Amino acid sequence: MKRLIIQTLTIVFLIFPLPFMLADKASAASSDEIGAYALEFYGTPYKFGGTSPAGFDCSGYIRYVFDKFDINLPRTSADQYEVGQAVAKDKLQPGDLVFFSNTYKKGISHTGVYLGNGEFISAKSRGVLKANLHTDPYWAPKYTGAKRVSDVTVANSEK
Secondary structure, three states: HHHHHHHHHHHHHHHOHHHHHHHHOOOHHHHHHHHHHHHHOOOOOEEEOOOOOOOOOOHHHHHHHHHHOOOOOOOOOHHHOOOOOOOOOHHOOOOOEEEOOOOOOOOOOEEEEEEEEEHHHHHOOOOEEEEEEEOOOHHHHHHEEEOOOOOOOOOOOOO
């Protein structure tokens, strides 16, 4: 009888995993998939505090993109900078987060998704657009660092 109960419970948990067991599951998304999905929102309008395709701010855009891959990130750029693994500029891969300082306020104040070949995409005042980390006269000097978060989840992030 005890064996039958254990077998039944095992089958139930395999077929119907508890939601909390899935909550911290890391994404299996490739870096190229993240970059490609980020590009789908090219041209989306900017909205301060925006978190949806109706209008994004930079960190709202990042959260929206990474949520698709079950990667839950903090709400602000500065907080997003605190998670993941640091990546050297010459080791960037598509899907990595790139960070900038002293844009509209001091410190980390902007984030984007690296696309490859020096390009990144982010929600800027004119909408979701691409720029170049190395040559853009505004963004290049404000580049601060990068993080790889494709295998990171933050268990207690606010939506």
